[in-house]
Amino acid sequence: MTSAADPTPAPGRPAPPAAPAPPDLPGSHDQEHRELTRAFALAAAMTLLMTLLRTPPSSSVFLTVLVIAGLLAPRYLRGSPWFWALLFVMFLISPILRPWLALDNHHFLHVYWLAAIALTRFASRPDEALQTVARLLIGLAFAFAVAWKLLVPEFVDGSFFEYTFGTDSRLAEVAVAVGIHQDGFHQANRDVVSSWQEPDTEPAAGEMAISSSIASLSILLAWLTIVIEGAVAVTFLAPLRGRWRWLRDAALLVFVASTYPLAPVLGFAWLLICMGAMATHLRTAWRYGLYVTAFAAVALLEERAAMLAWVQTSGLGDVLRSVGSVFF
Amino acid sequence: MSVVRDDPDHVPGSDDDERAGPDAGPARSGPSRRRRLVDILIIMLVPLVLSGVALHQIHLATTGDLTPWKGGGFGMFSSPDRASHRAMRGSFEGEFGEVPVDMQSLIRRTEGADHKTFVNARALPDPRRMDPMADVVRAAEWRIRDDVAIFSRWRDDASAGDGPIVWVRDGDERHAARLDRFTIEVWGPRYRIDEKVIEPRLIAAHHYEVIADPAGEVRP
Numbered sequence: 001m002t003s004a005a006d007p008t009p010a011p012g013r014p015a016p017p018a019a020p021a022p023p024d025l026p027g028s029h030d031q032e033h034r035e036l037t038r039a040f041a042l043a044a045a046m047t048l049l050m051t052l053l054r055t056p057p058s059s060s061v062f063l064t065v066l067v068i069a070g071l072l073a074p075r076y077l078r079g080s081p082w083f084w085a086l087l088f089v090m091f092l093i094s095p096i097l098r099p100w101l102a103l104d105n106h107h108f109l110h111v112y113w114l115a116a117i118a119l120t121r122f123a124s125r126p127d128e129a130l131q132t133v134a135r136l137l138i139g140l141a142f143a144f145a146v147a148w149k150l151l152v153p154e155f156v157d158g159s160f161f162e163y164t165f166g167t168d169s170r171l172a173e174v175a176v177a178v179g180i181h182q183d184g185f186h187q188a189n190r191d192v193v194s195s196w197q198e199p200d201t202e203p204a205a206g207e208m209a210i211s212s213s214i215a216s217l218s219i220l221l222a223w224l225t226i227v228i229e230g231a232v233a234v235t236f237l238a239p240l241r242g243r244w245r246w247l248r249d250a251a252l253l254v255f256v257a258s259t260y261p262l263a264p265v266l267g268f269a270w271l272l273i274c275m276g277a278m279a280t281h282l283r284t285a286w287r288y289g290l291y292v293t294a295f296a297a298v299a300l301l302e303e304r305a306a307m308l309a310w311v312q313t314s315g316l317g318d319v320l321r322s323v324g325s326v327f328f
Numbered sequence: 329m330s331v332v333r334d335d336p337d338h339v340p341g342s343d344d345d346e347r348a349g350p351d352a353g354p355a356r357s358g359p360s361r362r363r364r365l366v367d368i369l370i371i372m373l374v375p376l377v378l379s380g381v382a383l384h385q386i387h388l389a390t391t392g393d394l395t396p397w398k399g400g401g402f403g404m405f406s407s408p409d410r411a412s413h414r415a416m417r418g419s420f421e422g423e424f425g426e427v428p429v430d431m432q433s434l435i436r437r438t439e440g441a442d443h444k445t446f447v448n449a450r451a452l453p454d455p456r457r458m459d460p461m462a463d464v465v466r467a468a469e470w471r472i473r474d475d476v477a478i479f480s481r482w483r484d485d486a487s488a489g490d491g492p493i494v495w496v497r498d499g500d501e502r503h504a505a506r507l508d509r510f511t512i513e514v515w516g517p518r519y520r521i522d523e524k525v526i527e528p529r530l531i532a533a534h535h536y537e538v539i540a541d542p543a544g545e546v547r548p
Contacts, residue, residue: 099444101398101411101451108381108400116374123370124363136375141402144382148396148403151386154519155406163408163519163526192526196415196515199428199476203415203515203528210524218521225405263405 035284036127042288043134043278044078045071046295047113050270051091054110063090081121088114105141106268112137113275134279138252138272139236146229149222156226158218165214167193174262177308178320180213228255236279245281249290252276256294260301269298393514393531394452411451414516414531418465420477422507422538424496427472429510433479434468442467453514453532461512462536469493471502491538507538 052067066087070077077083091114116133123129149155154163165171165181166189175181192206231251240247252272260269277291300307311317385401388394396403397410418429435446442464449461469480470492483493491507511533518529 099447102447105402105404112374112378119370123367129371132371140375140378144402148406152407159519159521193413193517196528197432199430205525205527208524208526
């Protein structure tokens with residue numbers, strides 16, 4: 001069904017005549033339809049914006065022009081199946097020029113999401129179909145992520161987090177800022193791994209420089225991650241009804257808030273927010289409030305280094321360390 | 329509000345199915361049913377592709393040597409074995425004995441298709457990806473300095489079965505040495521949490537016999 005308020009009539013159908021819209025009854029089908037139309041408008045705008053911000057380096061100028069055109073002409077382009085189909089093809093061509101084994105997982109998800117938008121524009125009820133696909137894509141991505149974490153023994157015993165805090169500068173910076181790790185440990189540990197590339201020495205084991213707080217925290221973080229990611233997978237894949245659907249938004253936004261300040265893969269965060277804004281059943285005000293805020297908050301992570309420096313110099317790090325010392 | 333089940337615009341699997349009660353009417357036959365089938369396909373196609381790629385990635389990583397971080401299976405942040413922490417090493421065997429190869433001196437100079445070959449081989453060092461890496465090694469001339477083979481320059485006449493050309497200095501003279509075989513290895517990290525030790529782990533080693541000498545004559 002396509003209402004007069006719907007700017008995206010199904011392909012091949014004449015646009016319905018403009019008629020005075022009846023007043024919305026709470027919970028009515030028309031109102032839900034209008035909510036979905038607004039959800040698509042928001043998700044499409046955020047998707048184009050994040051595509052512009054995270055355009056693959058090897059992409060053509062045409063892709064950038066296409067995205068900007070979509071942002072500037074929402075009425076004429078964003079509702080068109082062909083606009084999204086062209087965008088999908090252009091995007092697919094760009095990262096595929098790189099070796100596929102160099103692609104990160106969110107590059108795959110980005111391609112799937114653009115394909116989903118393009119395909120569902122051809123459905124009888126495009127917005128409703130996209131809402132279902134967004135829910136399934138988030139649920140499946142997290143289900144596979146959890147399956148991997150349960151499959152790898154180094155994850156559940158805390159080895160992964162200990163190793164990663166010790167060797168990944170992004171996590172080490174946060175740990176140093178909040179005072180549970182020492183500056184310099186990360187480089188010493190990376191030197192052990194880098195030395196295996198030296199041709200004149202045999203690859204040798206090296207001792208990991210790690211603080212006792214990180215060692216205590218690692219197993220807890222591992223299981224917390226499994227619980228949060230598992231909650232996203234279950235809530236998005238389960239056929240939740242009515243008021244229980246807010247659990248999806250809660251699980252997804254808790255994941256975004258707890259993960260990306262530590263591991264700032266901003267493209268992944270924005271993508272999940274775009275998909276979440278489409279999958280949600282929240283009313284417009286809540287949807288805009290939560291998902292636009294989350295999108296903007298993730299953008300602030302571009303200034304993560306300055307934020308971490310502030311945490312260190314403001315004394316907040318000392319407070320966090322004091323709190324942490326009670327537990328670890 | 330109840331939803332009429334023979335609505336031609338009804339999307340199967342959508343929330344309307346949840347709203348429809350037991351009094352929902354029978355499905356309409358003919359074009360409406362075909363339309364519904366198309367809608368199901370539209371909804372399921374991308375999630376099925378995601379699942380297929382992810383299952384393939386899990387298969388490659390658990391039965392092969394693919395790093396869990398790559399390949400579209402959502403295995404990132406689950407294992408220390410990430411592609412950028414893997415190291416590619418090599419060695420040459422010939423008239424000069426066995427010498428290690430400075431692979432970094434080669435990798436730093438790769439670009440375009442050659443660099444893709446390296447990235448692919450490091451992430452999944454199976455014969456399909458390591459054989460092209462061996463061709464990249466073959467496409468170079470090497471010189472031995474301080475008992476290490478170092479990239480010298482690209483050659484333009486390499487072909488399958490050739491060995492890399494290895495120059496050996498003999499006093500003031502230098503000559504292309506006989507090479508019997510070369511090996512390329514990929515190593516990755518393993519973390520032993522109980523001892524707080526980062527250990528190197530040999531992920532794959534591929535050996536390549538050299539069937540032609542530097543002059544291009546096939547040896548028996």
